[in-house]
Amino acid sequence: MTEAGWISSILTAARPHAVAALLRHFRDLDLAEEAFQEACLRALKTWPTNGPPRDAAAWLIMVGRNVAIDTVRRRSRLQLLPPEELISDLTDAEAAVAERIDEADYRDDILRLLFICCHPDLPAPQQIALALRIVSGLSVPQIARAFLVSEAAMEQRITRAKSRIAAANVPFETPGAAERFERIAAVAAMIYLVFNEGYTTSVAEHGARAALCEDAIRLSRLLLGLFPTEPEIMALAALLLLQHARAPARFDSQGRAMLLEDQDRTMWDRRLIGEGLALIDKAVRHGRPGPYQVQAAIAALHARASRAEDTDWTEIDLLYGTLERMQPSPIVSLNRAIAVAKVRGPADALAMIEPLASKLGGYFYFHGARGAFLRQLGRNEEARVAFDRAIALANTPAEAAHIREQLDRLAGGAAL
Amino acid sequence: MQYAILCYHDEKVTCAWSKEHDDAVMAKLGAVTEKLERAGKLGPVARLLPTTAATTLRKDRVPPLVIDGPFAETKEQLLGFYIVDCASLEEVIEIAKDLGEANPGGAYEIRPVGVFFPGKLAS
Numbered sequence: 447m448t449e450a451g452w453i454s455s456i457l458t459a460a461r462p463h464a465v466a467a468l469l470r471h472f473r474d475l476d477l478a479e480e481a482f483q484e485a486c487l488r489a490l491k492t493w494p495t496n497g498p499p500r501d502a503a504a505w506l507i508m509v510g511r512n513v514a515i516d517t518v519r520r521r522s523r524l525q526l527l528p529p530e531e532l533i534s535d536l537t538d539a540e541a542a543v544a545e546r547i548d549e550a551d552y553r554d555d556i557l558r559l560l561f562i563c564c565h566p567d568l569p570a571p572q573q574i575a576l577a578l579r580i581v582s583g584l585s586v587p588q589i590a591r592a593f594l595v596s597e598a599a600m601e602q603r604i605t606r607a608k609s610r611i612a613a614a615n616v617p618f619e620t621p622g623a624a625e626r627f628e629r630i631a632a633v634a635a636m637i638y639l640v641f642n643e644g645y646t647t648s649v650a651e652h653g654a655r656a657a658l659c660e661d662a663i664r665l666s667r668l669l670l671g672l673f674p675t676e677p678e679i680m681a682l683a684a685l686l687l688l689q690h691a692r693a694p695a696r697f698d699s700q701g702r703a704m705l706l707e708d709q710d711r712t713m714w715d716r717r718l719i720g721e722g723l724a725l726i727d728k729a730v731r732h733g734r735p736g737p738y739q740v741q742a743a744i745a746a747l748h749a750r751a752s753r754a755e756d757t758d759w760t761e762i763d764l765l766y767g768t769l770e771r772m773q774p775s776p777i778v779s780l781n782r783a784i785a786v787a788k789v790r791g792p793a794d795a796l797a798m799i800e801p802l803a804s805k806l807g808g809y810f811y812f813h814g815a816r817g818a819f820l821r822q823l824g825r826n827e828e829a830r831v832a833f834d835r836a837i838a839l840a841n842t843p844a845e846a847a848h849i850r851e852q853l854d855r856l857a858g859g860a861a862l
Numbered sequence: 863m864q865y866a867i868l869c870y871h872d873e874k875v876t877c878a879w880s881k882e883h884d885d886a887v888m889a890k891l892g893a894v895t896e897k898l899e900r901a902g903k904l905g906p907v908a909r910l911l912p913t914t915a916a917t918t919l920r921k922d923r924v925p926p927l928v929i930d931g932p933f934a935e936t937k938e939q940l941l942g943f944y945i946v947d948c949a950s951l952e953e954v955i956e957i958a959k960d961l962g963e964a965n966p967g968g969a970y971e972i973r974p975v976g977v978f979f980p981g982k983l984a985s
Contacts, residue, residue: 723950
């Protein structure tokens with residue numbers, strides 16, 4: 447590994463811990479980030495000769511603090527002396543490194559940092575952009591590429607998010623049990639958003655966006671490391687791992703989207719599946735079910751089936767039924783209908799989704815699924831209308847191409 | 863004499879590796895182990911998945927206690943390991959309980975295996 451390579455891995459790994467602690471110290475996101483950047487520059491200068499410190503995060507926090515204190519001094523030249531609580535923290539960085547900080551000491555800091563990124567005042571795209579910038583440390587151009595927007599637009603989005611956060615006045619006290627739980631739930635939802643942002647992709651943009659999935663997995667492992675006994679967090683990590691395991695098989699060599707049942711399952715990543723299955727098994731043992739556990743259990747049933755025809759659709763139907771009760775949503779019902787079609791046939795599935803038309807009329811998957819059920823029932827004319835509607839609503843070229851294939855099959859079938 | 867080489871590293875760092883980086887590291891290690899394998903010196907090799915996926919069975923009490931997370935007591939030392947092939951975590955825990963009954967005290971840390979080569983050592 448090159449020198450810059452090992453240092454950058456260590457810096458990336460230490461980033462959430464260090465930025466979170468610096469944020470608590472300075473109570474200012476920009477200053478915390480700036481301090482961390484400056485500490486990283488010093489690390490790049492001194493680590494190659496001195497070797498990395500035993501506790502990289504602690505080193506970066508100490509150096510970052512000292513650096514930012516200089517900045518604060520420069521900014522407030524009119525003030526003769528820096529505030530006293532800042533002076534008292536001027537400890538020798540290397541001395542502090544000797545004492546390793548416990549993971550638990552960082553827990554509420556990191557949770558706060560993650561929570562700030564998914565503050566309810568921020569719209570979802572700003573949440574994701576802020577988390578990727580602040581916590582994962584992706585550069586603005588990298589994030590802009592993943593979102594398919596210009597760098598200037600992304601810069602603006604992040605700046606706007608930061609000023610909203612500053613205005614929102616997030617408390618810095620240690621959160622109470624109830625508040626901590628709310629924060630964990632909000633952070634879990636944000637991590638899932640980051641993942642989905644990367645997962646909703648076509649092959650052309652696969653590289654830049656797949657990185658978002660990997661970052662979401664890293665964030666979920668980080669959150670699980672902080673709260674190792676929370677079954678819903680185990681399940682969130684499991685869900686992301688099991689879904690991402692299928693990434694290598696989601697598109698064929700021509701870049702066409704492959705349905706789950708058509709994927710080459712030998713291409714699934716066994717290592718991610720192993721980790722995901724262990725996590726969902728662990729979560730279920732707690733006997734405290736929740737929506738992430740149900741979703742991860744569904745993903746696990748797909749992962750355990752080595753051939754599409756081995757899939758336990760009866761169990762999947764039951765699990766979607768449970769999810770419908772926990773978290774009623776037309777999207778969940780639509781997904782359940784796919785399982786119902788396998789277990790009880792397309793007529794039952796179609797009857798199940800017809801009432802959803804008013805809510806899901808503008809949704810690509812609704813018309814795609816409806817078209818497929820109609821085709822299985824031999825109602826080809828209606829199927830064609832549904833597929834045309836789906837193409838008009840497709841979000842990516844791959845989605846449209848997939849539906850066109852269905853239409854081709856329909857045309858082929860009609861000609862026979 | 864057979865030796866076990868136990869691998870330690872900061873998991874936060876290895877989990878921060880990109881897939882390309884991880885693959886490159888595995889390829890370099892593969893070049894080393896290939897030579898050992900040709901020389902008939904290599905036994906089983908396993909890469910464990912992150913400790914967030916770990917479960918620990920404390921067998922110093924009856925009934926034994928199953929807890930989330932890795933084993934982290936520094937007053938006890940790693941004395942050996944088993945590799946078992948199971949369909950579910952439940953099954954592994956049952957096996958660990960049977961072993962624990964045969965040899966109470968201490969703990970078993972249960973970790974999913976990510977990469978496994980059986981190796982070719984004569985026992």
